[in-house]
Amino acid sequence: MAPKRKQTTAGDSSAADATTTRVTRRSTRLANSTVAPPAADAEPPKRKKGKTTATAVKPEGEAKSPPEPAADGGKTIIIERSTECNRFKTRAIQVKEGLEKGVAGVNVVVNPEKPRRGCFEIREEGGEVFLSLLDMKRPYKAMTDLDMEEVISDIIEKIR
Template structure:
């Protein structure tokens, strides 16, 4: 049990309050608020959400392009190939990058876009924008056997032949 406090008279309590050296967070905050004037022109920083943090690159205004807007070479007769890959496994990413690099090397003037929209789950699809579907593997379950059995070099060469 804690010891009882001493009772003081009115004069003693005023003297004790003046000599108090106790500093708390709230007293510091109140003292700082009284000293500095409120800044009305300074906006508050955005509140951060808990969870994963992602780094975003700031693009200059001249370089800002949305994935839906066609590039100038596409308007001049070039083709756009869309690769839709699921984001649930790294195998989809590896194969999508392999197809993208193979098509860009194999066909001049082709633009390859990976996931311009939110992808479907268990999906690996290669198609021409607004046209032919070259490869479509939908609703695959783990361990994604239809995709792992594919020879990607053969798939790339078949797509290159169909484009030409």
């Protein structure tokens, strides 16, 4: 336990010394630093929290902008996948590649806007929903039980 502080009277000159600014390790470092303070219009540096991932390069189809209609009048298929787990990502890529190979002129977009949690949904833009798995909890049994080749072939038949 730390020792108690001495009580000073109002007439002591040591009372004035006790009320002066307190010197800490941080304050001496700040006083000795030669770095100029940031400008008022400068953006503060961003701190990294938790796991970090490379966000400089986005994979094709992971754009956050709304999907643009196909140039030749083809259909646009939207795959909304949760970003919780890589299982969603691998299945979304598998469906995207399968649809692009199976149907000529189809535009497949993955997550054009922020996805819902535990969601894997394949739908036509502004129309029919081909597959909808919503609010799944781990271990995502409904999604792992799917035969993705069969799902892709069913979607190709419905598009044609």
